[in-house]
Amino acid sequence: MTARIIRIFDTTLRDGEQTPGVTLNTAEKLEIAQALARLKVDIIEAGFPISSPGDFAAVSEIAAKVRGPVIAGLARANSKDIDAAVQALKKAERPRVHIFIATSDLHLQYKLKMSRGEVLKATEEAVRYARRFVDDVEFSAEDASRSDRYYLCQIFTAAIAAGATTINIPDTVGYTTPDEFGALIRYIREQVPNIGQAIVSVHCHNDLGMAVANSLAAVQNGAGQIECAINGLGERAGNASLEEIAMALATRAEYYHAAAALDTRHIYRTSRLVSVLSGVVVQPNKAVVGDNAFAHESGIHQHGVLNNPLTYEIMRPESIGLNRNALILGKLSGRHAFEERLKSLGYELDGERINELFTKFKELADRKKMVFDRDIEALVTEKASVTPEWYRLVYHHVVSGNQTTATATVRVETERGFTEQAACGDGPVDAAFKAIEKAVGFPVCLKDYQIKAVTAGEDALGEATVWLEQDGKVVSGRGLSTDIIEASARACMNAINKLIATCGHPAAEKAVGGE
Numbered sequence: 001m002t003a004r005i006i007r008i009f010d011t012t013l014r015d016g017e018q019t020p021g022v023t024l025n026t027a028e029k030l031e032i033a034q035a036l037a038r039l040k041v042d043i044i045e046a047g048f049p050i051s052s053p054g055d056f057a058a059v060s061e062i063a064a065k066v067r068g069p070v071i072a073g074l075a076r077a078n079s080k081d082i083d084a085a086v087q088a089l090k091k092a093e094r095p096r097v098h099i100f101i102a103t104s105d106l107h108l109q110y111k112l113k114m115s116r117g118e119v120l121k122a123t124e125e126a127v128r129y130a131r132r133f134v135d136d137v138e139f140s141a142e143d144a145s146r147s148d149r150y151y152l153c154q155i156f157t158a159a160i161a162a163g164a165t166t167i168n169i170p171d172t173v174g175y176t177t178p179d180e181f182g183a184l185i186r187y188i189r190e191q192v193p194n195i196g197q198a199i200v201s202v203h204c205h206n207d208l209g210m211a212v213a214n215s216l217a218a219v220q221n222g223a224g225q226i227e228c229a230i231n232g233l234g235e236r237a238g239n240a241s242l243e244e245i246a247m248a249l250a251t252r253a254e255y256y257h258a259a260a261a262l263d264t265r266h267i268y269r270t271s272r273l274v275s276v277l278s279g280v281v282v283q284p285n286k287a288v289v290g291d292n293a294f295a296h297e298s299g300i301h302q303h304g305v306l307n308n309p310l311t312y313e314i315m316r317p318e319s320i321g322l323n324r325n326a327l328i329l330g331k332l333s334g335r336h337a338f339e340e341r342l343k344s345l346g347y348e349l350d351g352e353r354i355n356e357l358f359t360k361f362k363e364l365a366d367r368k369k370m371v372f373d374r375d376i377e378a379l380v381t382e383k384a385s386v387t388p389e390w391y392r393l394v395y396h397h398v399v400s401g402n403q404t405t406a407t408a409t410v411r412v413e414t415e416r417g418f419t420e421q422a423a424c425g426d427g428p429v430d431a432a433f434k435a436i437e438k439a440v441g442f443p444v445c446l447k448d449y450q451i452k453a454v455t456a457g458e459d460a461l462g463e464a465t466v467w468l469e470q471d472g473k474v475v476s477g478r479g480l481s482t483d484i485i486e487a488s489a490r491a492c493m494n495a496i497n498k499l500i501a502t503c504g505h506p507a508a509e510k511a512v513g514g515e
Contacts (some may be wrong), residue, residue, distance in 0.1 A: 003258055004224070005260070007043065008042050008260050009041070009042065009045065009197065009201060009225050009261060010041040011203070012032060012227065012242075013032060013033060013049050013058070013174060014152040015229060019278065021280075022193075025054070026054065027057045029058040029061070030058070032270075032274060033062045034066060035269070037068045043072055044072065047083075048074040049085045050076075050081045056087075059085075059089065060088045062286070064091040064184055067251075068093075072089075072097070073085035073086075073089050073095075075130070077088045077099050079129055082097060085098075086130070086134065095162075096393060100166075101119055101141070103128070104142075104144075104148075105148065106143070108459045110432075120155060121157055124161075135165070137156060138164065138165065139164040142172050143483055145176040151186065153188060154184065166201050167192075167201065168201040169202050171202070176214060177214070179217070182221040185357045199225050200222060200223045201223045204241075206239065207236055209237070211239060211240035211241070212245055219256055220256065226245055229242060230242050231275060231282055233274065242272060243267050245280035247267075247319075250315075250319070268322045269322045276382075279477075281452075288320060289320065295457075329365065329371045339358075340359070357379055360382075362484070364379065390411050390413075390497055391496060392412060394413050396408065396435075400428040406425050406427050406428045407423070407425075408423055408432040409431065421487050422470060423437075429470040429484075432488060433446065444495075445469040447465070448465075448466075449465070451464045451465075462482065462487040463487065464478065464479045465491050466487040475499050476495060476514055477492060479491035479494070
C-alpha cells in the first residue's frame with residue numbers, strides 16, 4: 001500500500017510563541033523559519049499579523065525571504081484581520097490566510113456572544129472575502145472537540161462551499177482522547193458532503209498529555225494535515241510535538257501507512273535552535289530530542305546496543321541529525337577540519353560566519369582538552385541568541401568563599417563609554433547579577449535561572465539561561481563559557497539587551513547616546 005503524505009503545518013512562530021515567557025523578535029523568527037524550511041515543513045504559520053506591529057513585521061519578513069513552504073498568517077473571521085494577513089503575506093511565494101472562529105456553545109455564549117446562525121454567516125463571509133485575495137484559505141473551528149457534531153458539519157460544509165481549501169478541527173483545550181477524536185474525524189469526513197474538496201487538518205493541545213496520540217489517531221481516520229510545534233511549544237501545556245509526530249510516522253510507517261515529507265536530519269538542530277531562542281529548555285527525557293533519548297545507563301542495555309542498536313533503539317540518532325561520534329576536535333585542529341565538521345553536522349554557513357566560529361572554537365579549544373559536537377552546536381546557536389547590544393560585558397571579577405561575602409566587579413561598555421560597578425550578593429552569581437544591574441542603571445526582576453553542562457567532563461562548556469521580567473513581559477538570555485560565573489554574567493547581559501529591545505525601556509535611549 002502506498003503511504004499517504006501527511007502535510008506538516010508548523011505553528012512554532014504563532015501558537016508556540018504564546019508559550020508563557022517566550023518573546024521572539026523578527027530576526028529570531030526569521031532564523032527559525034529558515035530552519036523550518038530546511039526541515040521541509042509544508043506550512044509555516046508565521047504569526048498573527050493584526051495582533052501587533054511586531055507580528056505584522058515578522059510575517060512580512062518571513063513571507064519575503066523564506067521560500068519552499070506555504071507561509072500562513074492567522075486571522076479572525078472579519079475583514080480587518082484578513083486585510084492585515086493579506087498585506088503581510090503579499091511577498092510570499094505561496095500565501096495562506098488561516099481564518100478561525102469558535103464553534104462550541106460554551107465559547108459562543110461566554111466569549112463571542114453570538115448565535116450559531118451568526119457564526120455560520122461570519123464564517124461564510126470571511127472565507128469568501130479571503131478568497132478574493134488568495135487561493136489558499138484554511139478555516140479553523142476553535143474548540144471543535146467540544147462543539148456539537150451536527151453544527152460542526154454545517155460549519156465545515158459552508159466554509160468549503162465558500163472556498164476553504166483546508167478545514168481544521170482543533171482540540172483547543174486538550175480535552176479529547178484518541179478514540180474519541182479519531183471518531184470525530186471519521187464522522188466529519190462521512191457527514192460533510194463536500195469534504196473531498198478540502199484537506200482535513202487537526203490541531204491538538206497537550207493539556208492531558210495526549211496531543212501527539214490524538215493527532216496520530218486523526219491520521220488513522222483520514223486527516224491529511226497535522227498542526228504542531230517544535231518541542232511542543234504552545235499555550236498552557238503546549239501543542240503536539242513536531243519531532244514526535246515526524247518520528248512516529250517514520251518509525252511506524254507500516255502501521256500508519258502515512259508519511260511526512262520532512263528531512264528529519266534537521267530535527268535535532270531545529271529543536272536546539274528553538275530551545276535557545278525561546279529560552280524553554282528541553283527536558284532530558286523528552287522523546288526524540290531530549291539529552292537522554294539515545295542514552296543507555298543500564299549495562300544490559302549498553303551491551304545490547306553495542307551488539308545491535310535495534311535491541312534498545314527503535315530510531316537511529318543519525319536520523320534526526322545527532323551523530324554518535326561526538327568527540328572530534330582539539331586545539332591543534334585546523335580551519336579545514338573545523339569547516340568539514342560543520343558541514344557533516346548539517347550547517348551551511350558562509351565564509352565570514354565560519355571564520356567567526358573558528359575563532360570562537362580556537363578560544364574554546366584553548367580552555368578545553370577536547371571539543372565535542374555539542375560544543376560546536378552550542379557555538380553555532382549562540383549567535384542566534386545575540387540581540388543589538390546596548391550594553392556589553394567587558395570584564396568581570398568575582399571573589400567568593402564560605403567564610404566571606406561574595407563580591408563582584410563588572411566593567412560594561414555602552415556607546416556612551418564604560419562604567420564599572422561592584423556589588424555584594426548571596427553567592428558569586430547573585431553578586432555578579434547585582435553588579436550588572438548597577439552598571440546598566442535600572443532595576444531588573446530575575447524570574448528564573450538555570451545552568452547546565454553542554455557536554456560531560458570537568459572542562460565541560462556551561463550553558464546558563466536567565467529569565468528577566470519587566471512590565472509584565474518575560475525574556476530569556478543565554479551565555480556560554482567553561483566558567484559558569486562567566487556564562488551566567490553573559491546570559492544576564494543578553495537578557496537585559498533583549499528586555500530593552502522588547503519593552504523599549506528608557507535606558508535604551510540613554511545607552512545609545514540619547515537624553
